[in-house]
Amino acid sequence: MAKIHPTAIVDPMAELDATVEIGPYSVIGPKVKIGAGTCIKSHVVIEGNTTIGRDNLIYQFCSLGAAPQDKKYRGEDTRLEIGDRNTIREFCSFNTGTVQDAGTTRLGNDNWILAYVHLAHDCQVGSNTIFSNNATLAGHVHVGDWVIMSGFAAVHQFCKIGDHAFVGMNASLSQDVPPYVLAAGTPIAVRGLNIEGLKRRGFSGEDIAAIRRAYKLIYKSGLTLDEAKAAIEADPAYQNEDGGAHLRRMREFLDNATRGIVR
Incomplete structure (x- = not known):
């Protein structure tokens, strides 16, 4: 049996591995699947058609799998997929996809996602990334592996950020950032290569x-x-x-x- 706090509400249709932990007052919907070793802390809401892999640590007050914030959305059965070994800190919000794109919002493996990060519908985020507090992706954004997003960085819909890129604090991105480069400043500009990374x-x-x-x-x-x-x-x-x-x-x-x- 999964370790579920008595105040949590877990739909009987949800699929939880026996080693999953669900904290106080969290709510788990009927189409949710959670893999082995994942820990959900208190006051987390996981809904929609959401799959979460192994050994994730999800902190309090996150909202995962809610409907996309897109006026075109008409209740289609779209998805959120989260991989393995991710740390997702407080007050993050990840939405499901839309049928106008992939239909699935994805987060890969071994990511370090800090507080108040938003992943909008149809975003595709790779593995080993770091998102600092309040980094925000609009819909349809693609982020490669080993990318670092600094605090309060915001990305326009449909942008792409290449592998090993570094995006500076308060950046406002409306164009694509190639792999390996360091983009920062206001207005945003490429400042060199991410050599240290x-x-x-x-x-x-x-x-x-x-x-x-x-x-x-x-x-x-x-x-x-x-x-x-x-x-x-x-x-x-x-x-x-x-x-x-x-x-x-x-x-x-x-x-x-x-x-x-x-x-």
Whole structure:
């Protein structure tokens, strides 16, 4: 039997692993599935078609799986999916998706989500990210792996943020942020590469050198974006297994940027 506080309300249709813990006054809806080792603290509301994986720690006063804040929503059975080993702090709100997009809002694994973070409908967030207090994503935003969102950063709908990017405090993003870069300031601008983050994650000197070359082509060469993409592909390391992987990731991101990139 799951460890459920007597004041919690858990719908009998909910699927809870036997090792789940549910704290005082929390409410768990009928379409909720929660995996092994996950702990839900007090006064948490989990509703909608929501799946939560293993070993998550969800703090008090969170709202997970509520209907999307989208006027087009007409009660369709959309989803929220949360992976494994995430820490989700107080007063976070994650909404389900919409049928106009993926239909599912997703959070990956091993994320550190601090207080008052909002993930709107259809957001796709990767793994190993850090969202500081009050970071906010509008609908349809895609965030890659190892991204850091500083406090009070806000992201316009449909924006993309690439792997290993760093977004500074109070940033207001209305364009895409390529992988590996540091974007900050008012107005927002790219301020360099997230070198410290890359070093902490074990990037080799060769890796960082390849990323620097791509960065200079995009931001320091005076090339148009199309010219910069062609120059990145022409880099001798582009086809290599190691440093070339980062060049290919950058080129792929630029190809798929839909709102233009922060420059």
